[in-house]
Amino acid sequence: MFCVKLAGVLIAVETRYAFTERLCADYIVDVSPDECAFAVSATPEEIAAENDEGAFSPAYCESLALYRKICTRMPSYDAFLFHAAVISYAGRGFAFAAKSGTGKSTHIAQWMRALGDNVTVVNGDKPILRWQRGEGLGAEAGAVPGKTSDGERAEDAGSQPSGAFVAYGTPYNGKEGWGQNASVPLRAVCFIERCEPGESDCLSRLEDDREIVARLANQVLLPKDPVLALRQLELLDRLVGNVPFYVLRCTPTPAAFDAAFQMALCDNESESLRFKEGSKHED
Incomplete structure (x- = not known):
């Protein structure tokens, strides 16, 4: 053991x-x-x-x-398996989920190619997302599950407790072996879809919570135990309320990376402008 x-x-x-x-x-x-x-x-x-x-x-x-x-x-x-690839860029985590064969690994490779040492892969396939409460963001195991540091249940502390989701690396990181024992606060989730022939790469924000939940259902492992299953659903609901979601319809090309990079910098216009000025890709 x-x-x-x-x-x-x-x-x-x-x-x-x-x-x-x-x-x-x-x-x-x-x-x-x-x-x-x-x-x-x-x-x-x-x-x-x-x-x-x-x-x-x-x-x-x-x-x-x-x-x-x-x-x-x-x-x-307060944690669950999320079938996706998570990268870390500028201290923020970005999760990319896709059906097998859609090009998720190819897309992640574009991030590594374009940004070099500025981007790392936390996990290429099966990371764990964990809700961390409060400023410390970190009740380790040994704390009572479902309770805050002072013993109060999270649900009793208010309907919108402060905190953030953190993505963790795991030993189960896909056939490429991309991953490390590291963690990063989750900034956004992007679902990758293959676009139709002649269709341009397009990144769009998901606003319909029902559609987001339906997509998430394909990326998680729901426990058979009803109590744990309910907790899993509560965590998914909290994820929807705390993290922006996107859909990237693309082909596995550098142009698709450019579209997804808009998501990474959607709250930092100056950095986005610097990237655009220096962005060069080989076809």
Whole structure:
């Protein structure tokens, strides 16, 4: 058994295979399992259930089963899995979500190509978003789930508690392996769609909350436990109320990066102007 720290939550992990421990190497912490918020393990049946197509090793499937268990517990700690790629630019996080094959990885590569060391990938596939309350933005595991630092329930502190969503890296970062043990405040979420032939790249702000929720439903893992599922939905509602959402219809080209960069700088006109003056791409 070993212990990891994901999104500020200490978790004890019991494995049958060494693969998961190697995968989590950058997140392992030297604490006793008794100090962890909870522990996870996977049965042979749960491991087999992750291998519907029979194409993966039991060790890899165990890692998936364990992460699924971890993520279904995370709403208790104001956190949840978000299937997206998160980059950090100018101290702000930008999440890009898309259907498989749409070009999410290609788009992220455009950010890295254009901005170099000024942009980093926090997680390329399965980050965790966590609501952090107050100025400190950081009740670590060990605090009572769903309560503020003084013990008051968040729901009792007012309908719009102060705080922000923070995106955390995880060991599960996609086939490219893009990611790191880091975190960044989430600035915006962008859904990427492939545009039709002849259609120009277009970035638009999503204003309909129902459409946003419908899109989010495809990017999260809803726990089976009704109490945790309700907490997950409450967190999604808070996300909708605190973070702007966009749709980028594009082809995987440098022009698509230019459109998305408007989102990154929508509240900083001077920086946007400096970028436009110096922006040059190769076709």
